[in-house]
Each structure stands twice: as C-alpha cells, then as structure tokens.
Amino acid sequence: MEKMAQAAQTATAHVIADLGYDLYHVAFVEEEGEHYLRYTILRRDDREVTLADCERVSRALSPVLDEADPIDLPYFLEVSSPGIFRVLYTKEHYQSALGERIRVRRIPTAKGPKNQAGFLKEVAKDHLVLEQGSEEISVPFAEVLTVNLEPEL
DSSP: OHHHHHHHHHHHHHHHHHTTEEEEEEEEEEETTEEEEEEEEEETTSOOOOHHHHHHHHHHHHHHHHHHOOOOSOOEEEEEOOOTTOBOOSHHHHHHTTTSEEEEEEOTTOSSOSEEEEEEEEEOSSEEEEEETTEEEEEEGGGEEEEEEOOOO
C-alpha cells in the first residue's frame, strides 16, 4: 500500500504545490473492505485548512490521478488538514514540533511505558528526547509506533 501512496504522491505533488499548498502526508489504506487515498495538506500562510481548500485540492487532483492512474484498485479520494492532534511522520515534522507537547506510542515489544506524553526537546539521529517536568526521556525511533501533537486545550 505504501508503494501506491508513493506513486500517487509522485504523480500529483506538483498539483498541490501549484495551488499554493504544502503536502503534509499521503496514505493509501484499506478500511472495512474499501480503499482510500488520503492527502493531508497545509496552507502556506499558516492559516487553518478549510473545507473549501480541501475541495479545491481534491478537484485538481482527480483528473491528474485519473490520467496517471498510479493505483490499480478502486478507491475514494480524501483531502484533509492534519488537525491539531496531527501525526508526526517525518523528521521534518518532528523538527517543526520542537517545544510542543506530544504523545508517543511505542511498539508492544518496547521496554518501559507504551504511552508517554511530554514536550519534544530534541530530535536526534536515532531518538527523540521528551521533557516531562524536570525529567528527560529518550525514546529510540526503533521503538516508536506513532507520535502525535497533543496540545493542552
């Protein structure tokens, strides 16, 4: 599924950039027997992504995806904002979240707590450093299942 998402991203990245948005993430997933190609976008002016933004990008992506045909299965196209509890996928995402409150979910075989929240203090080559009060916790990337922003509301 990841190869299909990558193929779709390659075929369409220019469309999103030409419209003035940044591509945050692309995923191709199966849920309850249906396939979804999910684009997550950001506005370059740092304003919130609106429904109109998502519709604009979706309408521009559809003909390009139809022409390039990077996915040989029927699917639904979805375009959305990453939201305030956004998943951090890349080191660039981690870097942009320095100083922010995050939640780390570790793989089941990891030693220690499987679910930790704290402020992202450092992004090293092979681990994250969380700050919990006066304590610093190192979390190896090899043990990370997911990382989300977790703003205090």
